[in-house]
Amino acid sequence: MPDTPSQYDPFDPSGRLLAEDVAGDNAPALSISEISALLKRTVEDRFGHVKLRGEISGFKRAASGHVYLCLKDENAVIDGVMWKTGVQRLAFRPEDGIEVVVTGKITTYPGRSKYQIVIERMELAGEGALMQLFERLKQKLAAEGLFETARKKPLPYMPRVIGVVTSPTGAVIRDILHRLEDRCPTRVILWPVLVQGEGAALQVARAIRGFDAIGPGDAIPRPDLLIVARGGGSIEDLWAFNEEPVIRAVADCRIPVISAVGHETDTTLCDYAADVRAPTPTAAAEIAVPVRAELMAAVTELGLRAGRCARRYHERARERLTAQVRLMPRLEDLLQPQRQRTDDLAERLRRGLSHRLSDARHDLADASGALRPALLSQRLVRESARLDAVRLRPELLRRRLDDSATAFDRMWRLALSLDPKRPLSKGYALVMHGDTLVSTAAAACAAGHVTLKFADADVGADISPTLEKQAGTATSRPSGKRPGASKNEDSARRQQDLFS
Incomplete structure (x- = not known):
């Protein structure tokens, strides 16, 4: 065919840019999933039931309960998976390095383009593998x-x-x-x-x-x-x-x-x-x-031994007691001094009681001579007189109460006359500085502020220097009071000068 751009050979894919259906081409393009499904079906049909022997490697148990591992020999490795239902039927716990014989089917895992065996049964490969485990x-x-x-x-x-x-x-x-x-x-x-x-x-x-x-x-x-x-x-x-x-x-x-x-x-x-x-x-x-x-024989033997020990101990104790009795003094020898002393004390007691009774009779005779009826009557009269002398009579008590009332009344009148507040009802006043009584003019000038206590109320007063001077001048001038003036008038004039 001429090598020109207008001519094209359908069986020569070189130089093609787009994939196109070509007449006579009966092999359509397959998807990855389709070819993976074809491979999976082919492998499972061919190797639907196989038995493999190999050593476990990379053993891993997933959280779901499934088991993933590899089976290997000296030249090749194949992946394996055992679902949870098969794991529960295992008679041993698989571990790395254990040689086993597994039964299952070969399949593919399209997600990784790998082939693997789905294990249905797993057994140890002989007694040697079992002893190794x-x-x-x-x-x-x-x-x-x-x-x-x-x-x-x-x-x-x-x-x-x-x-x-x-x-x-x-x-x-x-x-x-x-x-x-x-x-x-x-x-x-x-x-x-x-x-x-x-x-x-x-x-x-x-x-x-x-x-x-x-x-x-x-x-x-x-x-x-x-x-x-x-x-x-x-x-x-x-x-x-x-x-x-x-x-x-x-x-x-x-x-x-x-x-x-x-x-x-x-x-x-x-x-x-x-x-x-x-x-x-x-x-x-x-x-x-x-x-x-x-056990019963041993218990019986122990009982017999305990009995023999008890009897032996009893016999030895009896022997020791007999030997000890020979060394001990007789009872008659021990009690003889005490019996003699008891007889001596009994005799002394009998004599002592007789003497005591005789003395008591003498004392009673002496006392009975002083107990005559006449003497008792005289003693009774004297004691009655003494009782009358100390007996409380009402007139004595009334006299004592009257004397006490008179003395109390006298003391009360004296206390009223000495009451410092009583003159206040007659027009007098007390000059106080705080809680201190001011009794002189100099003390009042020094205090400056004083309180005049009357019978009905208190009055405050300030003593200024001018008043102090006036008070001094008034004191130096003749008072001009007439002879024979009363002390009340003088006191009233002083009070007038204080408040002027």
């Missing part, structure tokens, strides 16, 4: 101190109530009850649980915590001892007792716990966390209680 969990819990000896609690010697966590249908519970019946009958409370399979670990953990939550006053008595038991089996069968919830429940339990899981050669993490490990469930029953017959 066992050792990792053991190291983790040991680092937290859950297996330390200091945390172990002593077992009660004679538990009254024993709690058992095991399956109600297995031979374990029958063996425990039979052994307890043979050794020492004790009350047993069974908490039935699954001992293997899905959900067994959670049931065992809830049972242990349930027993520990029983209070002293609850309807169900609180056990004094717990036995967590299961029969023998493979490591897969016993794996529920290696789960972390069970280990933590045993370690946190305040009741002493005996772990009796599997046979003597079987070892679980529950054995490390428990206070005592029993090789078998039957051995756990033997550890839990003593033998009743042996």
Whole structure:
């Protein structure tokens, strides 16, 4: 074809600017979503059910409960996701580094152009992987101190109530009850649980915590001892007792716990966390209680020993008492001096009473001679006269009252005559400066302001220098009073000069 701008080759896309439909081209353009859906459908149809073996890497649990991880071997890696419903059915806790076998389907994730496996079931890849998970969990819990000896609690010697966590249908519970019946009958409370399979670990953990939550006053008595038991089996069968919830429940339990899981050669993490490990469930029953017959024999032996000790002590005490009695003096020897002294005192008392009675008779005879009727009559007359002399007569009291009234009236008149305010009713006045009585003219001039107290009221007065001078001139001039003038007139003239 000629190379000119007017001619165009539909099968030669070079040099095209816009995408156009070309005749004979039956491959239409697909969108990204369309090609992603085609790839997803193709992959799921081809790999709808696969089983993969690999090592877990990048394990992550989302808040929604889904699990995201990677499975890898030495050459390749594939992403994986396990939805929440499948995670709840897991018999173990996945961790990085554990080799597992997963079953699911291959699909794509269009959002990132990646392919991944949707895991429906996950199992450990052989016993080696299971033991690897066992050792990792053991190291983790040991680092937290859950297996330390200091945390172990002593077992009660004679538990009254024993709690058992095991399956109600297995031979374990029958063996425990039979052994307890043979050794020492004790009350047993069974908490039935699954001992293997899905959900067994959670049931065992809830049972242990349930027993520990029983209070002293609850309807169900609180056990004094717990036995967590299961029969023998493979490591897969016993794996529920290696789960972390069970280990933590045993370690946190305040009741002493005996772990009796599997046979003597079987070892679980529950054995490390428990206070005592029993090789078998039957051995756990033997550890839990003593033998009743042996206990009764021991009690009987202790009773016999106590009786022998008491008899021996009694015999030795009797021997010591006999030896002590030989050294003690006889009762007759101890009482003989006291008896003699008592007889002596009794004789002296008899003589003393006789002498006392004789003296009393003499005193009575002397006194009876002075008690004659004539003497008593004279004494009565004298005492009557003395009583009349001191008897209070009314005329004496009236005379004393009249004398006292006269004296009181005389004193009252004298007090009225000495009252300083009485002259004020006759026209006199008191000259006061504050609370001080002014008795001279010089004192009044010095005070300057005085108060004149009359009978009806007080009057203030100022004494100026001019008045003082006038008062001095009036004093130097002859008074001009006529001879024989009364003192009242002179006093009135002075008062007039004071107020002029």
